[in-house]
Amino acid sequence: MDPVIFDIARGSLSDGPGIRTVVFFQGCPLRCLWCHNPESQSMEKEVSGRLRVYSEDELMEILMRDTAFYAASGGGVTFSGGEPLMHMEYLRDICRHLKKNNVSVAFDTSGYFDFEQFERTLADHTDLMLFDLKIIDDQGSVSSIGSSSSLILENLRRLVLNTIIHVMIRIPAVPGFVLTDENIRDIGLVLRQLRIRSFDLVPYNPSFFDKLKKLGLSPDHRLSLSPLCRDEERSYENRIKAFLETP
Numbered sequence: 001m002d003p004v005i006f007d008i009a010r011g012s013l014s015d016g017p018g019i020r021t022v023v024f025f026q027g028c029p030l031r032c033l034w035c036h037n038p039e040s041q042s043m044e045k046e047v048s049g050r051l052r053v054y055s056e057d058e059l060m061e062i063l064m065r066d067t068a069f070y071a072a073s074g075g076g077v078t079f080s081g082g083e084p085l086m087h088m089e090y091l092r093d094i095c096r097h098l099k100k101n102n103v104s105v106a107f108d109t110s111g112y113f114d115f116e117q118f119e120r121t122l123a124d125h126t127d128l129m130l131f132d133l134k135i136i137d138d139q140g141s142v143s144s145i146g147s148s149s150s151l152i153l154e155n156l157r158r159l160v161l162n163t164i165i166h167v168m169i170r171i172p173a174v175p176g177f178v179l180t181d182e183n184i185r186d187i188g189l190v191l192r193q194l195r196i197r198s199f200d201l202v203p204y205n206p207s208f209f210d211k212l213k214k215l216g217l218s219p220d221h222r223l224s225l226s227p228l229c230r231d232e233e234r235s236y237e238n239r240i241k242a243f244l245e246t247p
């Protein structure tokens with residue numbers, strides 16, 4: 001069955017380089033306490049009125065509408081979610097078609113996916129992975145994103161070492177969870193080990209509290225109610241960078 005899509009955003013400037021069309025898939029295997037799209041986690045179609053299913057041809061037609069903008073800006077298509085790599089078979093021909101037409105393909109992923117299947121279906125048609133790195137400690141990962149970190153870290157290692165796909169690391173700046181002394185050190189060590197020299201700290205936005213409440217869910221009481229100021233973010237960035245620069 002074709003997957004459920006909860007939004008298609010054309011003209012995005014924040015989901016990879018250039019002007020992009022972003023496809024948001026419904027469904028995620030993880031349960032991050034700070035999920036910015038909690039309504040996208042469930043695979044159920046009934047959660048929101050905006051959801052719909054597109055055939056491969058329908059989606060392809062929409063994605064090809066903005067090829068002139070992609071070409072002029074160095075942009076392309078980003079598949080996001082939820083977790084887009086839950087839908088590899090559906091995306092295989094779409095991505096092949098995009099690449100054949102010189103459209104750049106990116107995935108915004110949690111890192112929680114089947115690497116062998118990715119290699120078989122999508123790796124040859126993928127230019128960029130926007131890869132979320134959250135909690136490194138295994139137990140901490142289970143309790144705050146609902147899964148062990150081992151598959152995510154192994155997939156990152158395989159992407160960096162075994163493919164030519166460009167990997168951009170995104171670290172959600174969640175106070176008290178991602179931004180702890182121990183986790184910052186662990187992230188720094190992982191990046192250093194893989195010789196990854198850059199990353200983006202994604203600002204924490206507590207607006208998901210309202211979304212959770214609308215869904216009848218209670219936010220974890222340890223989550224911060226306010227975003228970090230720019231100086232605080234910069235100081236965390238610098239602490240991670242310090243690890244990358246240490247020989």
Ligand code: SF4
Nearest residue numbers: 028030032035082110
């Ligand atoms: S990986 Fe992303 S979509 Fe999935 S639960 Fe975490 S924040 Fe939400």
